[in-house]
Amino acid sequence: MHRYRSHTCGALRETDIGKDVRLSGWCHRIRDHGGVLFIDLRDHYGLTQVVCDPDSKAFKQAEQLRSEWVIRIDGKVRKRPEGTENADLPTGQIEVYVSEIEVLSAAGELPMPVFGDQEYPEEIRLKYRFLDLRREKLHNNIMLRGRVIDSIRKRMKDGGFFEFQTPILTASSPEGARDYLVPSRIHPGKFYALPQAPQQFKQLIMVAGFDRYFQIAPCFRDEDARADRSPGEFYQLDLEMSFVTQQDVFDAVEPVIRGVFEEFGEGKKVTPKFPMIPYAEAMSKYGSDKPDLRNPVVMQDVSPAFKESGFKIFARILETPGNAVWAIPAKGGGNRAFCDRMNSWAQGEGQPGLGYIFWREGEEGGAGPLAKNIGPERTKQIADQMGLGVGDAVFFVAGKPKDFVKFAGLARTRVGEELNMIAQDRFDLCWIVDFPMFEWNEEEKKIDFSHNPFSMPNMPVEDFLKLDPSDNDKLLAIKAFQYDIVCNGVELSSGAIRNHRPDVMKKAFAIAGYPETVLEEKFGGMLHAFELGAPPHGGIAPGIDRIVMLLAGEQNLREVVLFPMNQKAEDLMMGAPAEVTPKQLKELSIRLDLPKK
RNA sequence: GGGGGCGUAGCUCAGUUGGUUAGAGCGCUGCCCUGUCACGGCAGAGGCCGCGGGUUCGAGUCCCGUCGCUCCCGCCA
16 A cells, blocks of 8 residues: 555545545544544545544544644545435545554644634735645635646647747846846846846747747736735736737737636636727726726716806816816716715815715706706706716716826726626626827926837838927827736736837837937847847737636735735745845845945 | 724634723633534633823823834836
């Protein structure tokens, strides 16, 4: 017989009754009745009830066992007595009557139990991650993650993509997030950087003629964490394709993403064909470039109803060209309690308040101070435009859309949540397209890249090269071949058709106010590659952690990462980051200059 | 860097308008228990009420500061 086990803890069935078996695992739960004693023995594969009584020579030893001890047992499989079967367990028809116990590893008092599903503080969970990982939910999440990645790999390879590895120690990239730096011993005073994404490498792989690249790529960014943003490191399905249009990228990626959501979505409905929503439309309808389409609330511009109206605050705001009033409809929110709740929420968000009109029985003309101010005709105009009636409400935000759009988006989400309008049984996916190429930098009073400098402008190259760098209105209207995938309000990925032409790149940098020397300094390697025969190419990089988070139904990335860091980018289990020895620093020619407390 | 929430036993939490000796469940220790699967019963150990200061006859409770955790904003091409 094998040293540790003849079967796993999930394997035994009625067909095994009578067999002498050997099992190893953790003591999940021990129920000691004095005369008879049960041990739920657990391993990766399942749970088997092990039973012991005073007739067994292992009884004395069994009484000494405690939770999470690792043991090996020998015993005989037998049918459970009539009426004591456990239908909740695959092994619930049988039990193993133990004849011998070997303690492989004892355990002290646990800082948190493995048994049960009580919540525990992050700090303890992270410090004792290996215990947390023994628990069913996290164990399943991590296994789900592995299966999702397997599936993605298979789908990508079936789609003609080939997997590559790119360097982890590379050069600092000047744009974007803060880099993690690694000092060079051989070159005192110089540093490597961990890649924020293999962006330039994957483009160079295209220049090298490999045609279709993908990688489950680790990405490192030294930025502050969020629930859906791991500090330090995360993984992307990074991919790039040559000789493609934007539509070709969509056609390659959409089936992979949809397929994964369908395969692991446990019956939740997945968008059959991702709609393409222009950035501007997403902002005006949903107040966000990552709209949750499960929320049916759609905003509209209702400026005409307030222009020169009796509601002086809005009327005055609308005197400034470019200003607007947007309406956020709330079907079923037609009562004062709800409207007041929204209003005080808005004040908590730092807003002066949230104007509203609501309609209820007996006041079909609309209730609330705004309705009185603008009169029945304009109120009806709004009701008609928004398709609202008795039992409904509508909220208003006014001013410069650029300034209020973010708050409007939050209010839309809030309305959807408060009125339980957000469908829970769906994955609603879409493409956000036509991102602006440039944006106005108010602080520096200049034109800037709005995303990354590598996207191709969505206009004929000849026209782009002829652009007047001082024609701000025209420049700010230019769209880029830049796109996102959004699922249930979570930004899953971002991609672009790349700018592979040195002349276009030089022009784009000139428009953003950078002299050619800057381009040369920062992206010289890639620029020179493009001067030696570069195919048109483009790609995208869906976030693996976020996909798994959505599929696992979790609200936090830490629930789908094996060994995550806390919000402050500390690994509480391994104790990272940590101080290093003076010798190590000296070798690296580094002297510390720590901030005073 | 800023804002919100939380901080009481190893863990999850309760703790009245400030008022005797700070409680419960889980876990832990001991004893009892032969069919449980959240086993049950009895007894026990375990507390700088995050830390510092203040108000008060009296502070877990009120005030100020500080630290830690967490969520958010900034940041994230």
